[in-house]
Amino acid sequence: MIEHLHPGVILILGGLIAGALRGVPRALVVLLAPLAATGIVWGAPEGVIVRVEFLGYALTPYAVDKLSRLFALVFAIAAFGGALFALNQRSRLELPAALVYAGSAMGVTLAGDLLTVFVFWELMAIGSTLVIWSAGTSESGAASFRYLMIHLLGGVLLMAGIAGHVADTGSPAFGRIALDSTAHWLMLGGFLINAAAPPLSAWVPDAYPEASWSGTVFLSAFTTKTAVYVLLRGFPGAELLIFLGMVMVFYGIVYALLENDMRRILAYSIVSQVGFMVSGVGIGSETALNGVAAQALAHIIYKALLLMSAGSVLHMTGRRKCTELGGLFRSMPFTAACGMVGALSISAFPLTSGFVSKSMITQAAADGHLFVVWLLLGAASAGTFVYAGIKFPWLVFFRSDSGLRPKDPPFNMRLAMAFFAALCIGLGIFYAPLYRLLPFASAYAPYTASHVLAHLQLLLFAGLAFFMLQPVLRPARTITLDLDWLYRRFGPMVARACARGLSRALLALGAAAQDLRVQLLRWTLRWHGPEGPLARTITTGSMALWISVLLAAYLVVYYV
Amino acid sequence: MEKHRLVRPQTVKLLWCAFLVILALTVAADLAVTHVPHFGVDGSFAFHAWFGFLACAILIVAVKGLGAILGRPENYYGTRDD
Structure with a gap:
C-alpha cells in the first residue's frame, strides 16, 4: 500500500492541510510532508507503480526510473530546506502554496504519460503564481499576473501539442519525441517557455525577485528544473537546444553583470545556469545528459542557498539593492559564509557540487568536438564566476561599508543555510553517490590534475579581470531593458x-x-x-383655375 | 569607528599579494601537469589562464557598452514600495 502513495500528492495534501493550521502543528506538517516524500521517492521501486484507465487511454500517473527519481528526490529536499527556511514567514498562504507547487513539480517528474504531465504542469503554474502573489506588495501582484499570463500561454502550447501528439499516435505515453510534426514543435515550445528560453526569458527576473524573502527560494527550484527534466526525457540531442541554451547562458551573464538588485542578479543567473543545462540536452551524449541531470541537482541546492543568503539579508535589512548594501560580513558572518559557499559552488570551484557537475557538460562538448560550444562554455564559466562568484558576495557582504549592522537571521534560517551549504561541499567532495543517481553509468573522473588546474586558472584569472576592471562595473541605480x-x-x-x-x-x-x-x-x-410648399393650404380659387386649365387642355386634345 | 581588520589597507595589500602569488603558482603548475588538448589551441601554455582573463575582460567591456544603450532609471516601470 505505502509504495502506491504518490510523494507529490503527499506534498500537495500537506500544503492544503498546512493552510488550515497555525503555529507548531503547521511547522510540523510543512517539515514532515517533504521528509515523507523524500523517504518514499528514495525507496520507490523502478517501473510503473500506478496505472489507471481514463477515457480509453492507459495512464501511468506514477512511474519511476533513474532520471525521475533523481529530480523528484532533489525537489523533495528543496521543499524541505525551503520550508525550514520559511518557518518565520508571516504570510499564511506562501508555504501551503509552495508545498502544492513542489508537489506538482514532483508530479511532473513521476508522470509516465503526457496527460498527467499536463495536469501537474498547470497545477505548478497556479502554485507558483500564488507564491509570488502572497508577498502582498503591489509589485508582486502585478508581477504574478504577468507571470501567470506567460505560463498559461506555455500551458496552451503544451496542451495543443499533447492533443496533436495523442491524435497522431493514439498513445499518451511520454518518451523521446522527434521534432517531426507541428504538435511536437508546440510541445517543445510549451516546455521551453518554462525553461525561460528566448524570446521569453524575462519572466524569471521580472517575477521571482518580487516574491517574499522566502518565496524566491522555492521559485528558483522547481519551474525551470521541471522544464529541464521534460527536455531531458523528450528532446535529448535536439541540436536547436545547443543554440538556445548558449543564448540563455550569455543573456543571464550580461544582464546579471549590469543589475543592481541582488535578487535580480540571482534570477538572471537562473536563466544562465538553465542555459548550460539546455545546451547539454542539445549535445545529447550520455556524458552531457548525465552532466545536465547532475547540474540540475547541484543548481537547485546552490541557488537555493544563494537565495537564502540574499533572502536573509532582505529579511534583516529590508533592502535588496547592491548600492544600498555592502560590508555586511561584520554583523552577518554566518550568512556571508553560506553565501560564499553558494557563490563558489555556482562558479564550479573545485571541492563544490558545481565542479563535479558542470564540468561534465564542458567535457561532453570537448568529446563531441564542438569547438565553439566548448569555447563559449569556458567563457561562460569564467563569466559566471565574475557575476555570481564575486560580484554578488563582494557587493553585498564586502566592498564599502554601508553602515548597516543587521544580525544573522533566526536559528531555523541559519539551519536551512547550513544544511544546503553542507550539501554543496559534501557533494563536491563525495561525488560518487551523486554519480550513482545519474541516468547513465558514469566513468567520469572530475578530479584529475589537468581538470582542476585548468578550472582554477580559468576562474582565478577571471577574478583578476574583475578586480582590475571593477571601476568600470560600479553598480548604478539602473535597470536594463529586456524583452x-x-x-x-x-x-x-x-x-x-x-x-x-x-x-x-x-x-x-x-x-x-x-x-x-x-x-x-x-x-x-x-x-x-x-412655410413649406407641401404644408400650404391650397385655396378654392386656385383649385377651380387648375380644373378649368385641365378641362381646356382636354378640349384641345379632343379637337386635335 | 575602528576599521575591521579585513578591510585595513595593509590587509588588502596582503590579500592582493597572496592572490598574485596564487595566480603565478597556477600558471607555473602548467609546466608540471600534462593536458590532453582536444582542439589544439587548448594545448597552448597556460591556455585557461589567458583565455579566462581575456574572456572576462571582453565580456565586461561589452557589457558596459550594452548597459549604456539599454540602461534605464530604476523606476522606469513605475515607483517601487521599497
Missing part, C-alpha cells in the same frame, strides 16, 4: 494609442451624426414646415 519591455511598455502604449484613436473616431462619428440630424431637420422644415 518584457514589449508587454510592459510597448503593448500598453499600443493599447493606449488604439484607445485614443478609437475615442477620436467615435467623437468624429458623433459629430457627423449630429450634422446629419441637423440637415435632415432643416430639409423637413423646408418642405413640411409651416
Whole structure:
C-alpha cells in the first residue's frame, strides 16, 4: 500500500492541510510532508507503480526510473530546506502554496504519460503564481499576473501539442519525441517557455525577485528544473537546444553583470545556469545528459542557498539593492559564509557540487568536438564566476561599508543555510553517490590534475579581470531593458494609442451624426414646415383655375 | 569607528599579494601537469589562464557598452514600495 502513495500528492495534501493550521502543528506538517516524500521517492521501486484507465487511454500517473527519481528526490529536499527556511514567514498562504507547487513539480517528474504531465504542469503554474502573489506588495501582484499570463500561454502550447501528439499516435505515453510534426514543435515550445528560453526569458527576473524573502527560494527550484527534466526525457540531442541554451547562458551573464538588485542578479543567473543545462540536452551524449541531470541537482541546492543568503539579508535589512548594501560580513558572518559557499559552488570551484557537475557538460562538448560550444562554455564559466562568484558576495557582504549592522537571521534560517551549504561541499567532495543517481553509468573522473588546474586558472584569472576592471562595473541605480519591455511598455502604449484613436473616431462619428440630424431637420422644415410648399393650404380659387386649365387642355386634345 | 581588520589597507595589500602569488603558482603548475588538448589551441601554455582573463575582460567591456544603450532609471516601470 505505502509504495502506491504518490510523494507529490503527499506534498500537495500537506500544503492544503498546512493552510488550515497555525503555529507548531503547521511547522510540523510543512517539515514532515517533504521528509515523507523524500523517504518514499528514495525507496520507490523502478517501473510503473500506478496505472489507471481514463477515457480509453492507459495512464501511468506514477512511474519511476533513474532520471525521475533523481529530480523528484532533489525537489523533495528543496521543499524541505525551503520550508525550514520559511518557518518565520508571516504570510499564511506562501508555504501551503509552495508545498502544492513542489508537489506538482514532483508530479511532473513521476508522470509516465503526457496527460498527467499536463495536469501537474498547470497545477505548478497556479502554485507558483500564488507564491509570488502572497508577498502582498503591489509589485508582486502585478508581477504574478504577468507571470501567470506567460505560463498559461506555455500551458496552451503544451496542451495543443499533447492533443496533436495523442491524435497522431493514439498513445499518451511520454518518451523521446522527434521534432517531426507541428504538435511536437508546440510541445517543445510549451516546455521551453518554462525553461525561460528566448524570446521569453524575462519572466524569471521580472517575477521571482518580487516574491517574499522566502518565496524566491522555492521559485528558483522547481519551474525551470521541471522544464529541464521534460527536455531531458523528450528532446535529448535536439541540436536547436545547443543554440538556445548558449543564448540563455550569455543573456543571464550580461544582464546579471549590469543589475543592481541582488535578487535580480540571482534570477538572471537562473536563466544562465538553465542555459548550460539546455545546451547539454542539445549535445545529447550520455556524458552531457548525465552532466545536465547532475547540474540540475547541484543548481537547485546552490541557488537555493544563494537565495537564502540574499533572502536573509532582505529579511534583516529590508533592502535588496547592491548600492544600498555592502560590508555586511561584520554583523552577518554566518550568512556571508553560506553565501560564499553558494557563490563558489555556482562558479564550479573545485571541492563544490558545481565542479563535479558542470564540468561534465564542458567535457561532453570537448568529446563531441564542438569547438565553439566548448569555447563559449569556458567563457561562460569564467563569466559566471565574475557575476555570481564575486560580484554578488563582494557587493553585498564586502566592498564599502554601508553602515548597516543587521544580525544573522533566526536559528531555523541559519539551519536551512547550513544544511544546503553542507550539501554543496559534501557533494563536491563525495561525488560518487551523486554519480550513482545519474541516468547513465558514469566513468567520469572530475578530479584529475589537468581538470582542476585548468578550472582554477580559468576562474582565478577571471577574478583578476574583475578586480582590475571593477571601476568600470560600479553598480548604478539602473535597470536594463529586456524583452518584457514589449508587454510592459510597448503593448500598453499600443493599447493606449488604439484607445485614443478609437475615442477620436467615435467623437468624429458623433459629430457627423449630429450634422446629419441637423440637415435632415432643416430639409423637413423646408418642405413640411409651416412655410413649406407641401404644408400650404391650397385655396378654392386656385383649385377651380387648375380644373378649368385641365378641362381646356382636354378640349384641345379632343379637337386635335 | 575602528576599521575591521579585513578591510585595513595593509590587509588588502596582503590579500592582493597572496592572490598574485596564487595566480603565478597556477600558471607555473602548467609546466608540471600534462593536458590532453582536444582542439589544439587548448594545448597552448597556460591556455585557461589567458583565455579566462581575456574572456572576462571582453565580456565586461561589452557589457558596459550594452548597459549604456539599454540602461534605464530604476523606476522606469513605475515607483517601487521599497
